Amino acid sequence: MALETEASGGTAPLDFTTFYNVIDGELVSTSxxxxxVDPxxxxxxxxxxxxxxxxVDKAIAAAKKALQSWSKxxxxxxxxxxxxxxKAIQALKEDFAIMLSKEGGKPxxxxxxxxxxxxxxxxxxxxxxxxDVVIEDSETRRVVTKYTPIGVTVGFVPWNSPLTLACLKLGPPLVTGNTVVLMPSPFTPYCGIKLVELAQRFFPPWRCSSLWFTSHPGVDAVSxxxxxxxxxxxxxxxxxxxxxVTxxxxxxxxxxxxxxxxxxxVVPQIVHRAFFHSGQICMAIKRLYVHASIYDxxxxxxxxxxxxxxxxxGDHPLTFIGPxxxxxxxxxxxxxxADIxxxxxxxxxxxxxTAAQKGSYYVRPVIVDNPPEKSRIVAEEQFGxxxxVLKWTDKEDVLRRANDTRQALGASVWTEEMDRAERMMGKLEAGMVWSNAHFELHPFASLGGHKESGLAVENVPNEANPVLVRKMLSLHCHVAICNFASAAHLFESNPDDIIRHVGEPVRSEQVHDGGASRNSFAESL
Structure with a gap:
C-alpha cells in the first residue's frame, strides 16, 4: 500500500485505526x-x-538503500x-495525544x-x-576532522514516553545523514507506527519491529x-x-x-517531579533526602x-496521576x-x-517515612x-548515601545558596545534575547516565554524537616523510613549543636532551 508524499504539505490526516509495518515506503501487513490494552x-x-x-532483513536493506541518497x-x-x-506532527497534535493517552495511560x-x-x-x-574542525592549516599540510554519518541506526523506544523518545531516536540521526529503523515498545507501538508513517512524507523509508535488530550485520548503530x-x-x-551502542x-x-x-x-515541584506519569519516568525523583531540621x-x-x-x-482535565x-x-x-x-x-x-486498585492498573500514591537505607523502596527504582523520604544531617554523609546506587541517571540539590549547590552537585555521581530543579532538559545538552544508567549520550549535535563517524583527513602538499623525531619532539615539548612547531619539519638537531644534541629515533634503530 503506497504512502502519501510531501506533495500535500505533509499535513493530510493519518488513519489512527489501522497499524501496519512501514518498509521501503510501503504499508506492509503481516501474517x-x-x-x-488501554491501561x-x-x-x-x-x-x-x-x-x-x-x-527485519527487508527493513535493513531498505534503510541501506536509502542511505546512499540521503547521506548526500x-x-x-x-x-x-x-x-x-x-510541523506535521504539531498539525496532528490532537490525534497523537489521544493515541498517547490510550496506549500509555498518560492524562x-x-x-x-x-x-x-x-x-x-x-x-x-x-x-x-x-x-569540519581544522586542526592544522599550514603550507605543508591541512589536517581536518570531518563528521560523516555512521549508517543505518536502530532506535528502541520505551513505553513510558513513546512519542518524545521516538523523536529523539529519529531526529538526530536523520539530520546528520543517517537512516533509521524504529522499534516501538510492544506495550505502546501505535504512536511510533504512525510517526514513521508520517515521516515517509519527508525522509527515506524505514521501519520494522523485531528484537533481531541488535545483532543484524547491516546495523551500524543502536540506541x-x-x-x-x-x-x-x-x-x-x-x-x-x-x-x-547508546x-x-x-x-x-x-x-x-x-x-x-x-x-x-519547593514541595509542589517535588511532587510534580516524583509523581508525574505515576512515577514512570527514568529521571523522576526516586529518593528524597530532607534535612532533619525541616524534615517534619x-x-x-x-x-x-x-x-x-x-x-x-485520562481525559479528565484535572487528572495528574494516571494508571x-x-x-x-x-x-x-x-x-x-507488599514489601513495605x-x-x-x-x-x-x-x-x-490497598493502594493498588483491584480490576485496574491504578495505584494510589504512597509516601514512606524514613525507611532503612538498604530497604527495597530506597535501593530499587520504583517506577510507580x-x-x-529520608532524613539527613551531615552533608558528606547524605552525598555518600545519594551516590550509593548503580543506577546513576540524574540527581538534584535544592538550596538558596548557589555556592553550596555547586559544591554538592560536583560530588554527585550522576549523568545529569540539577540545582533547584529536576528532570529539566535542554535541546543541546547531553542526555545520558553514569554507572549502570547508560553508555554514551544522546541529544548531542556536536562531536560527541554517537551516530557520527569522526574521520581524520591529513592532506599533504608533498610526499610525507615519516619523521619519528618530530613525534618525539611534540611529546617532550611544552605547549608553546608544540604550537610553534606544528606544520614545521623538525630536524634531528632540534631535538635536545639535557642540552646535548641527539640523533632522531629513526637513526637510532
Missing part, C-alpha cells in the same frame, strides 16, 4: 498481529503488525525536512504536552550545524532506552557486530533538600500536596508495596495494602507512585 480501561487497543526475521543531501535540506516533519493534558515536546525537539535540530537488565543484553548482542537506562535519582529552602514553593514540616507539606493531586481517567502502563510493571509495584507492608515501615501517606 501475525498483536495488541496492547485506563483495560480494553484492547487495535491490532498491530508482528514482524518476522524476513521483515546537503545538511541545510536535511534540517529543513526535519523542521517540516516537526490527556500531559499527552498534549508530550506532542509539543516531541515536535519542539525536532524543530530545534534546524540549528544543528556541524562544520536503546529501557531497563538496565535489557540494556545489558542489547550491549552483549551488539558486540557480535561491533555496532555503536544506552539510556534506569535511574534511582536522589534529590537533596537543604535546610534553607522555601518549603511552600516538609513531610507534612509533601503529604498535603500529594493528597490534593487528582487521580482519574501504571502495563500488567508487568503493575505487578512489580504491587510487590514493592511486610516490613512494617512507617507510611506518611497511603496504605500499601511509591516514594521514600
Amino acid at each position: 501475525e498481529t498483536r495488541h496492547s 485506563t480501561t483495560l480494553q484492547p487497543n487495535p491490532e498491530s503488525a508482528l514482524s518476522t526475521p524476513a521483515d 543531501v546537503p545538511s541545510a535540506e536535511r534540517r529543513g525536512a526535519v523542521l517540516r516533519f516537526s 490527556l493534558r500531559f499527552a498534549r504536552e508530550e506532542v509539543d515536546i516531541a515536535a519542539g525537539m525536532l524543530a530545534s535540530l534546524q540549528f544543528n550545524e556541524l562544520p 536503546f532506552t529501557g531497563s538496565t537488565a535489557t540494556g545489558k543484553r542489547v550491549m552483549e548482542s551488539c558486540s557480535k557486530t561491533m555496532a555503536s 544506552l539510556e537506562l534506569g535511574g534511582n535519582d536522589p534529590a537533596i533538600i537543604c535546610a534553607d529552602v522555601d518549603i511552600k514553593s 514540616e516538609f513531610l507534612t507539606e509533601l503529604v498535603k500536596e500529594t493528597r490534593d493531586v487528582a487521580m482519574s481517567n 501504571i502502563q502495563n500488567s508487568l510493571q503493575f505487578e512489580r509495584v504491587k510487590d514493592l508495596l 507492608a511486610k516490613n512494617g515501615y512507617t507510611v506518611a501517606l497511603g496504605d500499601p495494602q 507512585p511509591v516514594f521514600p
Whole structure:
C-alpha cells in the first residue's frame, strides 16, 4: 500500500485505526498481529503488525538503500525536512495525544504536552550545524576532522514516553545523514507506527519491529532506552557486530533538600517531579533526602500536596496521576508495596495494602517515612507512585548515601545558596545534575547516565554524537616523510613549543636532551 508524499504539505490526516509495518515506503501487513490494552480501561487497543526475521532483513536493506541518497543531501535540506516533519506532527497534535493517552495511560493534558515536546525537539535540530574542525592549516599540510554519518541506526523506544523518545531516536540521526529503523515498545507501538508513517512524507523509508535488530550485520548503530537488565543484553548482542551502542537506562535519582529552602514553593515541584506519569519516568525523583531540621514540616507539606493531586481517567482535565502502563510493571509495584507492608515501615501517606486498585492498573500514591537505607523502596527504582523520604544531617554523609546506587541517571540539590549547590552537585555521581530543579532538559545538552544508567549520550549535535563517524583527513602538499623525531619532539615539548612547531619539519638537531644534541629515533634503530 503506497504512502502519501510531501506533495500535500505533509499535513493530510493519518488513519489512527489501522497499524501496519512501514518498509521501503510501503504499508506492509503481516501474517501475525498483536495488541496492547488501554491501561485506563483495560480494553484492547487495535491490532498491530508482528514482524518476522524476513521483515527485519527487508527493513535493513531498505534503510541501506536509502542511505546512499540521503547521506548526500546537503545538511541545510536535511534540517529543513526535519523542521517540516516537526510541523506535521504539531498539525496532528490532537490525534497523537489521544493515541498517547490510550496506549500509555498518560492524562490527556500531559499527552498534549508530550506532542509539543516531541515536535519542539525536532524543530530545534534546524540549528544543528556541524562544520569540519581544522586542526592544522599550514603550507605543508591541512589536517581536518570531518563528521560523516555512521549508517543505518536502530532506535528502541520505551513505553513510558513513546512519542518524545521516538523523536529523539529519529531526529538526530536523520539530520546528520543517517537512516533509521524504529522499534516501538510492544506495550505502546501505535504512536511510533504512525510517526514513521508520517515521516515517509519527508525522509527515506524505514521501519520494522523485531528484537533481531541488535545483532543484524547491516546495523551500524543502536540506541536503546529501557531497563538496565535489557540494556545489558542489547550491549552483549551488539558486540557480535561491533555496532555503536547508546544506552539510556534506569535511574534511582536522589534529590537533596537543604535546610534553607522555601518549603511552600519547593514541595509542589517535588511532587510534580516524583509523581508525574505515576512515577514512570527514568529521571523522576526516586529518593528524597530532607534535612532533619525541616524534615517534619516538609513531610507534612509533601503529604498535603500529594493528597490534593487528582487521580482519574485520562481525559479528565484535572487528572495528574494516571494508571501504571502495563500488567508487568503493575505487578512489580504491587510487590514493592507488599514489601513495605511486610516490613512494617512507617507510611506518611497511603496504605500499601490497598493502594493498588483491584480490576485496574491504578495505584494510589504512597509516601514512606524514613525507611532503612538498604530497604527495597530506597535501593530499587520504583517506577510507580511509591516514594521514600529520608532524613539527613551531615552533608558528606547524605552525598555518600545519594551516590550509593548503580543506577546513576540524574540527581538534584535544592538550596538558596548557589555556592553550596555547586559544591554538592560536583560530588554527585550522576549523568545529569540539577540545582533547584529536576528532570529539566535542554535541546543541546547531553542526555545520558553514569554507572549502570547508560553508555554514551544522546541529544548531542556536536562531536560527541554517537551516530557520527569522526574521520581524520591529513592532506599533504608533498610526499610525507615519516619523521619519528618530530613525534618525539611534540611529546617532550611544552605547549608553546608544540604550537610553534606544528606544520614545521623538525630536524634531528632540534631535538635536545639535557642540552646535548641527539640523533632522531629513526637513526637510532
